Amino acid sequence: MSNNILTDYRYSAEHEWVDTSGSDGARIGITSVATDALGDIVYVDLPETGAEITAGEVCGEVESTKSVSDLYAPVSGKVTAVNDAVVDDPSLVNNDPYGEGWLFTVEVSSEGPLMSADEYAKTNGVEL
Amino acid sequence: MSNETSGSENSGTGTATSRQTALYTEHEKLGAFFTDFGGWQMPLKYKSELAEHKAVRETAGLFDLSHMGEVRVSGPQAAEFLDYALAGKLSAVKVGRAKYSLLCNEDGGIIDDLITYRRGDNDYLVVPNAGNAPAVAAALAERSAQFDVEVEDQSAETSLIAVQGPESEGILLKLIDSSQHADVTGLKYYAATDVTINTDGGPLDVLLARTGYTGEDGFELYLPNAQAAQLWTALLETGTDAGLTPAGLASRDSLRLEAGMPLYGNELSLETSPYTAGLGPVVALSKEGDFVGRSALEAQKEQGTSRKLVGLTAQGRRAARSHYPVSVDGEVVGEVTSGAPSPTLGHPIAMAYVDVAHSEPGTTVEVDLRGKPEKFDVVKLPFYKRSN
Incomplete structure (x- = not known):
């Protein structure tokens, strides 16, 4: 697929990516490994702004035409923003999972176990 | 993410034991994602299942359905035999027409739902679902013992390609001599005819049926495996301008669901009564003679569901x-x-x-x-x- 794994993000075993390079806390989305497995995403259920989420716990849902997946929080903290654009148009997650298809941002209090891009790619048998 | 797949068609990637259709390499060339379905490695989708669904509703989709079974039933008692073996009255089907029917067991449970084409007075083609094809062929063979009829499972040699959607007829006409155009434009829903499809590699004789599983106008083309790739390529090349899009089983499932059509394994099973499934009208209790499942089905109807x-x-x-x-x-x-x-x-x-x-x-x-x-x-x- 066209969407390769980004080297400067970190990844959870549940196929979420975490980008802590920005000023707005940690930005979170799902990887191209996840979107390839899911197929066309038609519905996303995200935590609300202000909600406290806990690393490793379910915080939302991603639904495709054929299947549904729980979204696990890769970090703990307070949700500072959700991407309304993907709620309106979930295909953004398929088309640009690491960019416009981001899901929400979190003010991180602690991180769950995260992998480097290298480790994540190796674990899932995909290329960087 | 923890992926919970659902529906019988999304059961993972193909296994070593699953079979490939004659079009497998064509699907690979198109970058298909494969899934194991009914013992076959079939395209789940090529690019986007939503785009493929939309193409069938608005223009046309091209499906490989070669996993479906084909069982030929022929001989002097073919009609009589099918009236006994199936729940419908196949003897009443006119030559050239098709009928949706059920193969039930003695308890009235559904072994398969299938389409039967009457090719001649004494010649029928029964088309079961992929996963049920061996069971259907075996049941028909077993039930044929008392009849002067030949049951031949042609599934392994036969390919089935479907063109579904509003542009289907126009696409097919481009590949058919004008002398046969009226055969196609005049072909009724649930009817079939022999036509010749012109391709770069030469003409191909196919059985062309106006049937489908999408809720759209469309056709299903039966032909020998050896010619399947030639037909597939010709259709794709000719149909692309009209929006013909290769489509996988994911879109086939969403299309049939929108059209309210049952899928064996989901809506239908050995434990399902045709009456519960809304298929009462398919069971011809009024036909003469005994048929497999009759007494159980009569009791089910009497009892209500x-x-x-x-x-x-x-x-x-x-x-x-x-x-x-x-x-x-x-x-x-x-x-x-x-x-x-x-x-x-x-x-x-x-x-x-x-x-x-x-x-x-x-x-x-x-x-x-x-x-x-x-x-x-x-x-x-x-x-x-x-x-x-």
Whole structure:
């Protein structure tokens, strides 16, 4: 697929990516490994702004035409923003999972176990 | 993410034991994602299942359905035999026409739902589902003992390619001599005829049927495996301008669900009564003579059914999936058999068996979506009907 794994993000075993390079806390989305497995995403259920989420716990849902997946929080903290654009148009997650298809941002209090891009790619048998 | 797949078609990638159709390399060339279905490695989708669904509704889709079975039944008693072996009255089908029917066991359970084409007075082609084809061929062979008839399983040698959608007829006409155009344009729904398809590699004789599983106008083309790739390529090259798009089983499933068509393994099984499934009219109790399952089916009809197959549409945006419980006032009254977001309608749809008391269109029920109940309305099937 066209969407390769980004080297400067970190990844959870549940196929979420975490980008802590920005000023707005940690930005979170799902990887191209996840979107390839899911197929066309038609519905996303995200935590609300202000909600406290806990690393490793379910915080939302991603639904495709054929299947549904729980979204696990890769970090703990307070949700500072959700991407309304993907709620309106979930295909953004398929088309640009690491960019416009981001899901929400979190003010991180602690991180769950995260992998480097290298480790994540190796674990899932995909290329960087 | 933890992926919970649902529906019988998304059961992972192909296994070493699953078979490949004659078009496998064509699918690989097109970058298909494969899935194991009915013992076959079939394209699940090529690029986007939503785009493929939309193409069938608006222009046309090209499907490889070679996993389906083909069993030829011929001989002086072919009609009489099929009246005995199947639930429908196949002797009443005119030559050139087709009929949707059921193969039931002695208990009236459904071994398969299938389409039967009458090719001649004493010549029929029975088309079972992929996963059931061996069972159907075996049951027909066993039931044929007392009849002067030959049952020949041609599944392994036969390919089936479908062109479905409003542009289908126009695409086919481009590949057919004008002398045969009237045979195609005049072909009725559930009818079949022999035509010659012109390709760069030479003419191909195919059985062309106006049948399908999508709710759109469309055709199914039967031919020997050796020529399947030639036909596939010719259709794709000729149809691309008209929007013909290769389409996989994911879109086939969402299309048939919108059209309210049952899928064996979801809506139908050995434990399903045709009357519960809304297929009562397919069972010809009025035909003369005995047929397999008759006494059980008569009893089922007499008894009436406690549950009924209904359509459900979601009030919210989350989809129900196969096996999710349906409840009213906290009491379980049924179970979802198929469910998905409807690409055409823009909201989730489902089919479910529910207690007759809650089966009236307009009834509101709840479906347990992984611990969270969501409201659904009972509606009349199909969800989608084409306008022309």
